[in-house]
Amino acid sequence: MVISNFIYDKDSLLACSMTCYSWYIAAVPYLHNTLTTENGPPLPWIDTKYLWPRPLQKSYELGLLPLVKRFRICMVHNVPGFGPKSLSKRTLCYFSALTNLQELGIDYLYVSDFMPTIQQCFGYFSPTLRFLALKRPFGSCRQILYFIGLFPNLQDLKLDYPFPRGEQESAADATLVPLSIPPLRGRLTLTCFTRVNLVKDMIVLFEGLRFRRMDLFRVKCVRLILDACRETLETLKLYPSDPYGESFLRK
Amino acid sequence: MKSTNPSEPSVANSTALLRHFNLSHNKSLRTLETTAEAIDAADDTASDFFKTVLSSVAPSVPLDIVVIYRDIDISDMPHCSWCKLELARLRYPRREPRDRVAHFQHQSRVFREMHSVRNFRLVLCADVFDCMVEDGINTLERIAKMEEAIGGLDYPRQKPLIISERRTVRTRYTDYNAGDSRVLAIYATAL
Numbered sequence: 001m002v003i004s005n006f007i008y009d010k011d012s013l014l015a016c017s018m019t020c021y022s023w024y025i026a027a028v029p030y031l032h033n034t035l036t037t038e039n040g041p042p043l044p045w046i047d048t049k050y051l052w053p054r055p056l057q058k059s060y061e062l063g064l065l066p067l068v069k070r071f072r073i074c075m076v077h078n079v080p081g082f083g084p085k086s087l088s089k090r091t092l093c094y095f096s097a098l099t100n101l102q103e104l105g106i107d108y109l110y111v112s113d114f115m116p117t118i119q120q121c122f123g124y125f126s127p128t129l130r131f132l133a134l135k136r137p138f139g140s141c142r143q144i145l146y147f148i149g150l151f152p153n154l155q156d157l158k159l160d161y162p163f164p165r166g167e168q169e170s171a172a173d174a175t176l177v178p179l180s181i182p183p184l185r186g187r188l189t190l191t192c193f194t195r196v197n198l199v200k201d202m203i204v205l206f207e208g209l210r211f212r213r214m215d216l217f218r219v220k221c222v223r224l225i226l227d228a229c230r231e232t233l234e235t236l237k238l239y240p241s242d243p244y245g246e247s248f249l250r251k
Numbered sequence: 252m253k254s255t256n257p258s259e260p261s262v263a264n265s266t267a268l269l270r271h272f273n274l275s276h277n278k279s280l281r282t283l284e285t286t287a288e289a290i291d292a293a294d295d296t297a298s299d300f301f302k303t304v305l306s307s308v309a310p311s312v313p314l315d316i317v318v319i320y321r322d323i324d325i326s327d328m329p330h331c332s333w334c335k336l337e338l339a340r341l342r343y344p345r346r347e348p349r350d351r352v353a354h355f356q357h358q359s360r361v362f363r364e365m366h367s368v369r370n371f372r373l374v375l376c377a378d379v380f381d382c383m384v385e386d387g388i389n390t391l392e393r394i395a396k397m398e399e400a401i402g403g404l405d406y407p408r409q410k411p412l413i414i415s416e417r418r419t420v421r422t423r424y425t426d427y428n429a430g431d432s433r434v435l436a437i438y439a440t441a442l
Contacts (some may be wrong), residue, residue: 009381079346127416153352178331192316201329212357215284222271223271223272223273225271226272226273226277226378227272227276227277227442229277230276230277230278231278231279233277233279233280234279234280234281234282235282235283236274236277236279236280236281236282236283236284237279237284238272238283238284238285238289238300238304239286239289239293240285240289240290240292240293240296240297240300241289241292241293241296241297241303243271243300244271244272245271
């Protein structure tokens with residue numbers, strides 16, 4: 001009861017967790033709710049202790065990973081990106097300890113490089129994941145949808161800047177079918193979105209769209225998405241400046 | 252293309268916009284959201300945009316228009332007892348202080364013009380960091396009262412609803428609009 005008043009105040013939470021065991025037990029889930037790591041070359045303003053995979057490693061050693069509900073892998077640049085080389089047997093072991101993960105965010109995920117064994121890397125999150133945020137994912141439409149389909153309980157989806165970047169839809173991709181059809185009944189957030197085929201494939205492979213809330217910023221295929229969710233859409237977030245990305249796409 | 256009559260969006264613009272944003276088929280739609288920043292960025296075109304979009308929503312449906320005000324729309328410098336000032340500055344590295352009342356008058360004009368098309372409930376939402384919730388609500392209430400006093404908000408039958416959404420680095424870790432959220436997220440994990 002006392003702790004719930006401080007869930008937004010990290011310093012107070014930290015102080016509470018140090019008073020006694022019962023307060024520690026009450027406070028610790030809030031303190032370790034989110035885990036963020038920086039995957040990329042060291043930058044002057046980022047302490048090296050936050051570089052991938054050190055926060056994951058440290059939390060694993062302290063047995064805190066089951067408390068993590070939000071996990072984000074940030075990157076400032078797309079080089080080297082988050083690909084199979086970023087993972088090792090040890091990091092997969094850390095992933096397997098994230099047993100209650102509900103929200104996952106990955107920047108510059110090279111989905112194409114993980115194929116066809118992507119399930120072995122991210123399948124640990126399948127039972128619990130509800131929210132997926134991908135910033136500039138690399139891969140064909142079918143590959144990205146295959147990745148999304150790894151999470152059968154997914155409700156919210158966020159895609160930022162998923163430019164085509166020359167990925168070709170190969171013949172093998174055409175036969176790629178997601179392992180599940182996630183419910184996706186929560187919020188769809190699209191930013192600077194130009195991949196119309198991704199939406200078209202999503203409608204086909206996921207048997208329509210059922211999002212109740214949408215946040216569409218500079219999206220090329222607004223009409224298609226609105227029509228697909230005509231029965232379910234309750235809340236729509238709009239941006240009157242360049243609403244469907246006309247100016248943005250012209251650049 | 253600008254409209255010749257400021258109260259009416261141009262036909263060409265409306266037609267183009269409705270190709271994308273015709274909401275007449277979205278029967279479950281109850282809320283439209285936007286941000287104060289987006290209204291300011293769109294400048295004079297904001298009214299036309301919303302009037303066109305609103306005209307496509309079935310008139311019988313009760314509708315909320317939620318305008319989201321971020322920290323920087325409400326205060327030049329977020330402040331609280333437990334935020335470190337350096338980190339607070341990192342949130343908004345590029346924005347200059349501005350006259351919030353003047354900005355609200357522009358927004359108020361947009362709301363009035365929107366209301367000429369369709370009835371709706373205006374909801375002003377202070378979507379701010381935890382440390383600024385109280386300050387954010389007070390500021391919005393103060394601005395709304397000032398605007399009401401000069402007749403700026405004379406259109407609605409009901410007063411604007413003022414709400415807040417408490418934001419923390421934990422709840423909005425993928426928030427790119429709040430300055431360098433990555434640094435804040437790292438700060439959170441440092442505890």
